[in-house]
Amino acid sequence: MSGAIKPAQRAPGAARGQGARGLPDERLDRLAAEHLNMKHILQQLSSMAYNFSSLPAEQATKELSSLLEQFDNELLPHEHDDEEQLYPSLVDYLKGDDPLGALSHTHRELFRMIGLLRHMNQQLATQPSNVDLKEIQILLIRLDTLLALHFSLEEELYQTLDLR
Numbered sequence: 001m002s003g004a005i006k007p008a009q010r011a012p013g014a015a016r017g018q019g020a021r022g023l024p025d026e027r028l029d030r031l032a033a034e035h036l037n038m039k040h041i042l043q044q045l046s047s048m049a050y051n052f053s054s055l056p057a058e059q060a061t062k063e064l065s066s067l068l069e070q071f072d073n074e075l076l077p078h079e080h081d082d083e084e085q086l087y088p089s090l091v092d093y094l095k096g097d098d099p100l101g102a103l104s105h106t107h108r109e110l111f112r113m114i115g116l117l118r119h120m121n122q123q124l125a126t127q128p129s130n131v132d133l134k135e136i137q138i139l140l141i142r143l144d145t146l147l148a149l150h151f152s153l154e155e156e157l158y159q160t161l162d163l164r
């Protein structure tokens with residue numbers, strides 16, 4: 001499944017990392033706004049990672065479905081767009097052979113973990129007695145750590161491309 005993502009490639013013949021080049025202001029503002037608009041998802045994920053297994057089963061099921069819905073409607077389209085549209089357009093601003101390789105790896109991990117969470121959510125709906133809420137909580141903790149790291153690495157990167 002993770003093989004579907006190709007590394008962001010520099011166009012043939014394009015210069016690599018041409019020093020002090022910045023992204024246009026309006027693009028930087030849009031990137032910042034997109035992350036800001038998704039902070040509520042990070043907050044919800046963090047709070048569920050903290051107490052998920054102590055929630056009553058019915059509430060746990062409801063909250064997990066609501067989180068996945070927000071992933072589907074907001075987070076996943078954003079992250080796919082980062083990987084498929086944004087990253088290839090950033091490569092020429094950066095030095096190194098594969099400057100976005102590590103960040104692309106975090107995208108793949110995010111997609112994998114969310115797929116796993118979706119599977120667990122389906123099990124919770126159909127065979128709740130076979131599901132251990134603690135196991136889901138461990139996955140939520142890992143996802144929370146990864147997503148917070150991913151956002152902060154991207155924000156750090158965009159700052160280096162902000163010459164204002």
Ligand SMILES: [Fe+2]
Nearest residue numbers: 079082150154
């Ligand atoms: Fe991203």
